[in-house]
Amino acid sequence: MKPVFALIVALLASATHAETLRMAVTTSFYNSGLSEVLLPEIKADIGLDVELIVVGTGQAIRLGEAGDVDAILVHARAAEERFIAAGFGSYRREIMYNDFIFVGPLSDPAGVANAQTAVEALQAIATTEAPFVSRGDDSGTNKKELALWALAGSPPEGAWYRAAGAGMGATLNVASGMNAYTFTDRASWLNFGNKGDLKLLFAGDPSLFNQYAFIPVSPARWPHVRNDLALALEGWLTSEKAKGLIDGYTINGAHLFSFNAVTP
Amino acid sequence: MNGFWEAWRLIITLDADLYEIIFLSLQVTVTAVIIASVIGLPMGAWLAVNRFKFRRYVIAVLNAFMGLPPVVVGLFVYMALSRAGPLGGFGLLFSPAAMIIAQVIIITPLIASISHQTIRDLWAEYHDLLISMNATRGQRIKALLWDGKRALLTATLAGFGRAIGEVGAIMIVGGNIEHATRVLTTAIALETGKGNFAFAMGLGLVLIVLAVLVNVLIHIIGKTERASTW
Amino acid sequence: MVSILPLTLTDATAHMRGKKLVGPVSLTLAAEGFTMIIGPNGAGKTTLLRLMHGLQRCTKGTVAWAVPNTLARTRQGFVFQSPIMMRRTVVDSLAYPLRLRGMGKAAALKKATSCAANFGLEGLLESWAPMLSGGEKQKLSLARALIIEPDILFLDEPCANLDSRATREIEAILQEVQARGTRLVMSTHDMGQAKRLAQDVVFMLHGGVHEHSQADAFFMAPETREAKQFINGDIVE
Ligand SMILES: Nc1ncnc2c1ncn2[C@@H]1O[C@H](COP(=O)(O)OP(=O)(O)OP(=O)(O)O)[C@@H](O)[C@H]1O
Ligand SMILES: [Mg+2]
Numbered sequence: 001m002k003p004v005f006a007l008i009v010a011l012l013a014s015a016t017h018a019e020t021l022r023m024a025v026t027t028s029f030y031n032s033g034l035s036e037v038l039l040p041e042i043k044a045d046i047g048l049d050v051e052l053i054v055v056g057t058g059q060a061i062r063l064g065e066a067g068d069v070d071a072i073l074v075h076a077r078a079a080e081e082r083f084i085a086a087g088f089g090s091y092r093r094e095i096m097y098n099d100f101i102f103v104g105p106l107s108d109p110a111g112v113a114n115a116q117t118a119v120e121a122l123q124a125i126a127t128t129e130a131p132f133v134s135r136g137d138d139s140g141t142n143k144k145e146l147a148l149w150a151l152a153g154s155p156p157e158g159a160w161y162r163a164a165g166a167g168m169g170a171t172l173n174v175a176s177g178m179n180a181y182t183f184t185d186r187a188s189w190l191n192f193g194n195k196g197d198l199k200l201l202f203a204g205d206p207s208l209f210n211q212y213a214f215i216p217v218s219p220a221r222w223p224h225v226r227n228d229l230a231l232a233l234e235g236w237l238t239s240e241k242a243k244g245l246i247d248g249y250t251i252n253g254a255h256l257f258s259f260n261a262v263t264p
Numbered sequence: 265m266n267g268f269w270e271a272w273r274l275i276i277t278l279d280a281d282l283y284e285i286i287f288l289s290l291q292v293t294v295t296a297v298i299i300a301s302v303i304g305l306p307m308g309a310w311l312a313v314n315r316f317k318f319r320r321y322v323i324a325v326l327n328a329f330m331g332l333p334p335v336v337v338g339l340f341v342y343m344a345l346s347r348a349g350p351l352g353g354f355g356l357l358f359s360p361a362a363m364i365i366a367q368v369i370i371i372t373p374l375i376a377s378i379s380h381q382t383i384r385d386l387w388a389e390y391h392d393l394l395i396s397m398n399a400t401r402g403q404r405i406k407a408l409l410w411d412g413k414r415a416l417l418t419a420t421l422a423g424f425g426r427a428i429g430e431v432g433a434i435m436i437v438g439g440n441i442e443h444a445t446r447v448l449t450t451a452i453a454l455e456t457g458k459g460n461f462a463f464a465m466g467l468g469l470v471l472i473v474l475a476v477l478v479n480v481l482i483h484i485i486g487k488t489e490r491a492s493t494w
Numbered sequence: 495m496v497s498i499l500p501l502t503l504t505d506a507t508a509h510m511r512g513k514k515l516v517g518p519v520s521l522t523l524a525a526e527g528f529t530m531i532i533g534p535n536g537a538g539k540t541t542l543l544r545l546m547h548g549l550q551r552c553t554k555g556t557v558a559w560a561v562p563n564t565l566a567r568t569r570q571g572f573v574f575q576s577p578i579m580m581r582r583t584v585v586d587s588l589a590y591p592l593r594l595r596g597m598g599k600a601a602a603l604k605k606a607t608s609c610a611a612n613f614g615l616e617g618l619l620e621s622w623a624p625m626l627s628g629g630e631k632q633k634l635s636l637a638r639a640l641i642i643e644p645d646i647l648f649l650d651e652p653c654a655n656l657d658s659r660a661t662r663e664i665e666a667i668l669q670e671v672q673a674r675g676t677r678l679v680m681s682t683h684d685m686g687q688a689k690r691l692a693q694d695v696v697f698m699l700h701g702g703v704h705e706h707s708q709a710d711a712f713f714m715a716p717e718t719r720e721a722k723q724f725i726n727g728d729i730v731e
Contacts, residue, residue: 022358022441031458053358053439054454067347068357169457176459194459222347224355386581392549393578397591398567407590411581
């Protein structure tokens with residue numbers, strides 16, 4: 001057993017390098033590809049290695065609660081506020097927003113493309129009972145979708161409503177396979193490689209704006225977290241440099257994120 | 265099929281990121297296989313050689329653990345290694361060490377169980393001789409492991425095969441962090457999630473080629489599968 | 495070094511799942527000699543040898559050596575009816591019993607090499623033991639049992655399956671070993687062999703020792719009708 005223990009200790013030692021911050025981010029943020037632009041700049045500007053744990057908002061918040069990450073970057077306001085109220089997060093700093101969209105079959109049997117509001121779009125799908133795939137994974141996107149259903153008046157039920165219980169990419173794969181409607185963030189959609197017969201059908205309603213917030217995990221609750229690094233990262237994320245990179249980020253010419261951090 | 269060729273282009277051009285992923289896959293799995301063999305092989309031999317009251321139950325539990333879903337193991341290891349868990353103080357979560365621990369738990373029962381079957385047959389053959397030579401318990405286990413080494417290599421390779429292709433557990437405990445804990449299988453899951461099926465397939469083929477290469481290499485080193493010996 | 499002999503069996507009996515296999519046997523084996531165990535198939539020859547060697551436990555009675563059992567265990571050899579070959583080369587198989595006793599690798603290999611020469615195995619040192627011919631396997635078994643220079647050697651039909659040439663080779667080795675003071679106990683179905691080698695004969699029948707006498711006396715004038723029938727090659731009931 002001795003060599004085994006030595007091996008584990010050796011790996012342990014190699015696993016903990018110096019200026020590294022761990023941040024839980026949502027799949028939708030990661031899939032946008034923005035992190036690939038930001039992380040090298042962060043490394044160059046402030047010498048910080050940011051390790052991203054890519055999960056749904058629900059799991060990201062739980063990782064923060066357990067003290068397994070130093071900060072979280074998520075988009076589910078109510079859950080974020082509960083997280084802070086319970087003492088796990090120091091505070092919430094809004095960074096940027098993007099938007100959610102409805103995608104569905106080219107033929108658009110529910111006529112979603114003609115809807116005036118997001119709620120109308122959902123009502124059209126419910127009325128025609130056209131197949132709809134939900135993430136059903138307690139993520140920020142999922143929470144947003146369920147909030148919209150609540151506004152639409154009818155809880156989604158029936159064989160036409162499928163909860164995939166999966167991340168955004170997997171859910172899009174299911175929707176593509178079933179030729180069904182689904183609710184997604186714009187970034188995941190633009191980067192998705194298996195669109196099949198799916199098409200962007202509805203976007204632009206202000207209720208679909210998707211606010212991202214940065215929350216450092218509270219050092220009072222978890223003394224081992226690297227709060228100093230989290231503060232450094234927050235400083236960078238709210239800087240003019242970050243504003244330029246975030247606002248300037250495009251996929252196939254399409255603009256994705258709008259920087260809206262308030263700088264004092 | 266652009267993504268598919270992209271995967272192979274990355275291999276041929278020695279793309280640093282891809283080789284980092286391949287190297288980490290091998291590092292994690294090989295370490296896990298070594299640890300699991302150090303535990304599992306003597307454990308299998310010990311179970312074959314000793315008769316004790318709860319032996320049947322231990323073997324039954326071992327066989328049941330072979331079928332344990334990796335995701336459950338991952339969850340269990342996550343709970344244990346999380347800062348909020350009993351072993352949180354080590355700060356091992358989302359590190360290669362955590363992935364190794366999960367894989368060791370997944371493949372040790374497999375290696376122990378296969379080696380138990382192999383050693384049991386060899387023990388039936390050697391029993392009278394080793395008793396007659398007055399070999400101690402430890403010497404018996406050593407002789408069985410040594411003389412059964414070629415068959416035991418199969419147990420080890422079965423463990424390697426299961427570990428290198430495992431995704432559920434290491435995704436949870438490793439976190440699939442780029443440049444830190446991303447391995448071939450978690451990269452494949454990620455690309456599949458992005459709908460990049462072709463690229464995911466390319467990575468999948470890399471994984472298969474890697475597994476075949478390791479097996480062939482081990483057989484060459486171990487001089488097994490030759491006509492003159494078995 | 496004092497011998498572990500004599501060996502004394504007192505009402506030694508072996509049962510297996512309630513069925514009696516052998517016994518009760520009472521017998522004393524002195525420090526020197528060549529005892530031949532004969533009897534029809536299933537008479538209990540193998541079981542009696544295993545009982546003496548400690549491979550099979552007495553369910554009744556005792557098997558006692560002149561020295562404590564832990565010491566006696568280290569000074570015996572056994573050649574099995576069907577050879578058990580380790581998955582090793584000939585030289586490694588021969589070195590193994592020495593290595594078990596803590597001899598260094600180089601010394602063990604050296605002794606194994608010279609021992610192999612005594613048994614005509616010098617050309618097969620690097621051969622894979624399980625691939626040897628039946629005669630070679632039996633010679634290797636014998637060499638492996640003798641390499642530790644035991645006080646007593648048990649042999650269970652070592653020449654079954656061997657041709658007469660190989661049989662004679664083994665017999666010559668056994669006579670030499672006996673001359674050097676090793677106690678031999680052997681079972682056989684070959685009456686000629688028994689006559690050539692035995693000093694005393696144990697005739698077994700239905701799990702018991704039916705007759706035990708000096709070899710000359712036994713073959714010239716057996717005491718029992720069954721022994722006479724057996725020597726003549728008739729079927730013994
Ligand atoms: N492990 C065992 N379980 C049950 N019965 C056994 C066992 N070993 C031996 N026997 C029985 O004990 C009896 C004596 O067997 P043993 O092998 O000692 O005979 P043997 O004299 O050596 O015969 P052979 O000349 O055929 O070798 C036989 O009836 C055999 O079936
Ligand atoms: Mg027999």
